[in-house]
Amino acid sequence: MATYQTDAWIALGDPTRHAVFERLADRPRAVGELARELPVSRPAVSQHLKVLKDAGLVVDRRAGNRRIYQLDPVGVGAIRAQLEQFWTKALTTYKAIVEEDVERDTEEVS
């Protein structure tokens, strides 16, 4: 689990896996549905799902004799959290700079 954030970016880099990911973002699906919708075999879909699952992007559950896959919001969020913090910090600094210099700027304009 320690490196699952790292695997998530790698996993989404593959075009087919990205397509699988997109389908699952739309709604949960079974392997058979994905194989019908995409130009890849059922075993290939299973393999891609396994990578997505290992990367913490997808979770599965049993529904009768089928297995339903859906996005794991926790795994996806882990990658984004890093950059989100970076940009939030940058924008907070930015706001302080814009507003602290307003008076000086107004003088320059007038």
Added chain:
Amino acid sequence: MSTRVRQAASVRTQIVVEAPIERAFRVFTEDFDRIKPREHNMLSVEIAETVFEARVGGRVYDRGVDGSECPWARVLAYEPPDRVLFSWDISPQWQLETDLNKTSEVEVRFISEGPERTRVELEHRKLYRHGEGWEGERDAVDSDGGWPLYLRRFAELFKD
């Protein structure tokens, strides 16, 4: 691409500043040196300044105290006072990414909400592109000097 996928592969944040749109835009680009968290550094020496070349095709680069340079972004769109778009040429191993197909992008939009009020929306998107073609390198990336090291360093940036 659905909205949810876009959101998953991108980071969005926004802030409202008490300033006219022209000024909000100008400060972002001209004072980028003060805005960017300074610890975010790929040079082997301390950063003396970060330069944002305010034109399409311009670079965003850090200049080290010894004069070395690290150009980590390219300005893709420059539309004052509404919008600026730049690339993010930094690989997940915390190195400059030279393959432009593996870079993400950052769009900053400025929306006037009054004579003295501007909303600034920032979107860092296409993050999945950083992973393209990485399968073969996966073992190397998983080793201690690869991605985990990058992540640790990146995470450390946000500790108080």
